[in-house]
Amino acid sequence: MAVGRRRCPHVGEEVTLVALLKDCAKHKNLQKGMRIHAALIDKSFFYSNMFLGNALISMYAKCGALADAQNVFDELRNKDVVSWNALAAGYLQHGCDDLVLTSFKHMQHESFIPVPVTFGCILKACGNAKECGMGKQIHACLAGRGTDTVATADGKDIQIETAKKGLFGNRSVLESVLVDMYAKCGVIELAQEVFDDLEFRDLVSWTSLMAGYCEKELGDEVLACYDQMQTEGIDPDAVTFTYILKACGSSGAVYKGIEVHAEIARQLLLERDITLSSALVDMYAKCGLVAKSEETFEGLPVKDMISWTALIGGYSEYGHDEKVLNCYERIRDKKFPLDEVAYASVMKSCGSLGALEKGEEIYAEVIRKGLVGNGTVLDGAILDMYVKCGEMMKAQQAFEEIATRDLVSWSILISGYCEQGYSDRALKCFENMQNQGLCADNAVLSCILKTCGRIGAVDLGQDIYAEIVRKQRFGNDVVLDTSVIDMYAKCGLFAKAQEIFDALSERDTVTWTTLIAAYCEHGHIKEALYCFEEMKQEGVLPNVVTMACSLKSCGSVGAAFEAGKKIHAVLTVGGPITGDTMLGNVLMDMYAKCGELEKAIKVFKELPIRDVISWNSLISSYVENGLSEDAINYYHRMSCDGVSPDAVTLCCILKACGITGAVEKGIEIHTEMVKRGLLEDCSLLGNSLIEMYSKCGVVGQAQHIFDKLLVADVVSWNHLMTGYCQYGLAKQVSICYNKMIDNGISPNELTLTCLLKANVNTGATDESKFCFTSLSASYNMIPTAEHYRCMVGFLSRLGLFDKALAVVHRMGSFDYLPAWISLLYACCSWGNSKLGSFIFAHLAQLNRKLQTGFSDMSHVAVFDVQEKG
Structure with missing residues (x-):
C-alpha cells in the first residue's frame, strides 16, 4: 500500500498500517515490512507518528533486523516507554543482552519511567549476561528493601518509584523472572529464596529453579523440586522433564530416571519433542546403562545430532570405543553434520584404541570443516589422541596450531611428555606455559613433580613445593601431596620426604603407600616395613599396592621373612587368598626369595586364577633354586592349563634347558618361537637362545642365532663368547671380542671374565696380563673377585707363585677364600710346602673367624703338600 508524500493518513489507515506491520512481525515477513516502511516516505508525518514508529521498531526487531530497528528508533522524534521496550525486546530475543542493558541505561538518561515489561526484559538480560549486581539492585528496589534508584556504570540513577505503583498486577510474573535471573547467574540460594516467597508457583518458576540447580550439577535438589512440584x-512439560532427566543422569538416579521415562511415555511427549528423547538417551548413558541408552536411541522415530552425540558420549564414557567408531561411520553414512562435542568423543576413542590412522583421517576432516585451532574441547581431544597413540611430535605440531592455548591443552601435552619419559621436553613446556601467564593446576604440578623425581631435578622440585605451600595448596589434594613426597624420595632425600609426610594432618592409604613404595624402590627395606607397621597402628587399611610393596620388601631381606608371614596371615583372614592374583604372585615371589619354595608352591596352588605372571613366578623360583628339571615340568603343566607363555617364561625355560643340557626341549621351544614370530622384536629371547645353545655345546647354532639378531648388545656377545670359551675355542673368543669392539660395544665384567678364562686355557700369559690390567683401565672397569680368582689360578698352575701372591694382595681383601684355595691346590701340584703351610695357616684363621667349613678341604690340600715335600 502506497502512502502519499505529503498526505497525513487518517486514524483508520494508521490502524491498518500497524496491523499489517504486526502481521509481518508475527510471520517474520521482513520483505513486506520493508515495503511498508518504504511507502511511509513522508518523514514529517512518519517520524512524528510514535504509534507507527513503535510498530516499525517491533517489526524489525522481531524479524532480526536489529540495525534497522535501531535506525528507526534513533530517527523517531517522539519516543515513549513502548519504543524502548520494543527495541530492548528485540535485542533480548536475538541474544544481544549487552545491548539490552545499554538501552536500559540510555532510557534512564532520557528520564523514561520503566514499566513491568521493561523490568522483565532487563532482568532476563541480567540473567543471560550474568550481571547479577544490577539484577540485585533492581530486585531490592522493586521489593522496597533499598532506595528507589538503580546505579548505572556512569554513576547516574534509574528512578523507579513511579514504576513500582504499577507492579501489583505483575508481581508474580516479575518474581518468576527474578528466580530465572538468579538461577542463570549461579546464585541458586537467592533464586530459592525468591521462589519460596512466591504466592503462586507456576510451571515457569519451577522450571527456572530446576534449571539453576541443573547448571550447578545439584541433581538431588532438582529431583526434590520434582517431587514437591508433583505434590x-x-x-x-517437555522442558521441565529435560532438566529432570539431566539431574537423574548427573546424580546416577537410574530408578528415578526409569520412573520419569514411564511418565513421559504416558504423556506421549516423546513423539512431539526430539530434545526430550535425546535427554533420555543421555540419562541412561550417564547412569551406565549403555544397553538401555542404545535401545532408547534405536527406538527414536527421529534421530538428530543431539541424540547421536548423547549416545556417542555414553559409549565413550564407559569405554565402548569400538561402538563409538561404529556410530561415527553410521553418522557419516546419513550425512549428519557432527559437532565439536561428538568429534571430541570419537577422537578420545581413537586414542584409547590406538587407532592412529582413523584418528588422523578424522583430524583431516575437522580441519576441512574449520573446527580446530580455536582452543575448544576438540583441540584437547586431538592432542589427547596423539598422546595416547605415542605420537608426541604430532601432538606438539597440533598443539602449535591452536590459536588460543588454554590450561587444558598445556596439561595434556605436559602429561604426555611426562608419561612417555620425555622429561626435558615436559619441563620446557612447563616453563613456556608459565611464561604465557598461565597458572598450573594441581594435575600439572603433580606431573612435573613426578618428572623432577625421575631425573633428580631436586632444585626445581623444591621450588614447586615452595610455591604449593605459598598458595596454600599443600594438604588439600592427596595426589599433589603424594607427588611431593614421591619427588623427594626419588631424589634420595628420604629425610625430607619423611618430614613432609609427618607434617600431613591426614594420611590416607595412598600417601602411606607412596612412602612405602619409595623406600622399597631404593632398597630401604627396613624403613618400608617399619612404615607398614606404623600404618596399621594408625588404623589405616593397606590396599593391594601397599601389601605388594611390603611383600617385596620381605623378599629382599631374609630377616624380614617373619614379617612376610604376618602379612600373609592378614591376607588370608577368612581363608586362602582368593581375591587378588597379583598379591598371590608377589607372595609367591617373597617365599621363593626367602628360600621357602614349598610355601611358594602352596600359595600357587591356592590361587583361583593363575595367570602368566603366577606361572612365571613359580618356574623362575625353581630355576633360581637349582631345580631346572622341575621348572621344565611345570612349563608343560602351564601349557596344559591353557596359559600361553610370554617372553619371561620362555627365557626362564631356555635357561633351565641350558643348565640341564636339555637341548631337544630347547630346540622345540625355539621352533615354537619362530612360528609365533617372537624373535623379530625381542632381543631378550634371542640372547636366551644363544645362551641355551652355548651351554648345551651347540655353539654353531648359537652363532647362527647371533648372526640373525637385529641388534646385538653386550649380553649377546658375552653369551656367544662364553660358549666358545666353555669348549676351549679361545681363538673364536678373541675374534668375537675384536668384532664387538669394532661394532662400538663396550665390554663389561663378564666379557673380561670370559677373555681371562680363554687365555688361561691356552696358557697365553701376556694376553691374560693385558686383559687384567689395560682392559679394565680402558673401560673404567673395576676387576671383580672372579677376575682375581682366574688370574691367581692361571699363574699358580704355571708355578708363578710370587706373581700369584701379588695378585691376591691386590684384591684388597685377604678373606677371599676361593683364590687362596686355588693357590693352595697349586702348591700341592708343584710341591711348594713352604707356601702351602703359610696358606693353610691363613685359611685356618679364616675358618675360625668365619666358620665357613673350609678346614676339611684345607687339611687335605696341606697333607698333599707335606707328602710331596
Missing part, C-alpha cells in the same frame, strides 16, 4: 499438582 502441588503441577505437571511438568
